[in-house]
Amino acid sequence: MDDRAHIRVELLSNPAYLSGARELISSVCKRLGFDDLTCSKVALAVDEALCNVIRHGYKHSEDRPIWISLWPLSNEAGQPDGVKLVIEDEAEQVDPEKMKGRELTDIRPGGLGVHIIRDVMDDVRYERREQVGMRLTMIKRVPRCCTPARLSGGMAADRGG
Amino acid sequence: MPEEQVRIAREGSGTVIVAPRGDVDMSCSPVLRTALRGEQDRRPRRLIVDLADVGYMDSSGLATLVEAMRTAKRNGTHMVLCGMNDKVRAIFEIARLHQFFTIVEDLSKAREG
Structure with a gap:
């Protein structure tokens, strides 16, 4: 199995x-065995x-590219057990170490x-892309109790990196 | 969320109900913010935000409601949220904001509170 994304979408940075x-990701995750809330x-x-x-990278400019890539994940036994999502952009690069949420005790908008x-996600990694922009890699595993048989049609890929 | 997608009802005794419809995300939350600010300028005694027809909300929607809550506290307005589904409630819980707001099950309970 090669490591090409099963889905790769380019969209403009327009809200x-x-x-x-959201519709795309939610419906694919449903097929991958996640429950509705997840x-x-x-x-x-x-x-x-x-x-x-859109807000911080492109400063609300609405015509810049963003790429969403998706890989189904499987465990060592070859059974489907999650999804890997990658968001890439061409925005100004920032220090990945600074991509942290604020303290929740500080209640304010934004x-x-x-x-x-x-x-929400089990694994989150920010990094600079090779030439320009940032890459966010996120992984979500299907809870063991929910691992479905519905991927038996061969949708599940290897871990995908 | 076009403007007609935020219904506003002013009831007796200084109660106003603001009821957005559809998804409250980055593209739509400015409409809700404008509606809330407009009603808060009237200094209602009670502000009910009815989320029964909201299927989805992201952090921009949360930020809009946090801003409204802070204004409400400043103005002495009692602000109540109601009618949220599990998916909308989840984001309040992730952000630990479910304790910051007064949240009740539905509109009838919001009117009682």
């Missing part, structure tokens, strides 16, 4: 397209990641996106 991205949370994490790119992403 009007957030709902389409599908919604994973879509929320992607939404927050896209919002951060600044919750990174916290939400880290809370």
Whole structure:
């Protein structure tokens, strides 16, 4: 199995397209065996990641590219057990170490996106892309109790890196 | 969320109900913010935000409600949220904001509170 993304979408940094991205991620996660609430949370994490790119990376410019890539994940036994999502952009590069959510005890509008992403997803990694922009890699595992048989059609890939 | 997607009902005894519909995300939360600010300028005694017709909310929606809550506290307005589904409630819990707001099950309970 090669490591190509099973889904790769390019969209412009226009908030009007957030709902389409959420629908895509949520419906694919449903097929990958996540329960409805977890599908919604994973879509929320992607939404927050896209919002951060639009707001902080592109300063609300609506015509810049963002790429979403998705890989199904499987365990050592070859059974489906999660999803890997990668969000990439061409925004100004920042120190990945500074991509942290604010303290939740500081109740004020804004600044919750990174916290939400880290809370929802099992593994989150920010890094600089090779030439320009940032890459956010997120992994969510299907809870063991929910691992479905519905991926038996061969959708599950290897771990995908 | 076009403007008609935020319903506003002013009831007797200084109660106003603001009821957004659809998704409250980065593209739509400014409409809700404008509606809330407009109603808060009227200094209601009680502000009910009815989320029964909201299917999804992200952190921009949360930020809008946090801003409204802070204004409400400053103005002496009793602000109540109601009608949220499990998916909307989840983001309040992730952000640990479910304890910052007064949240009740539905509109009838919000009117009682």
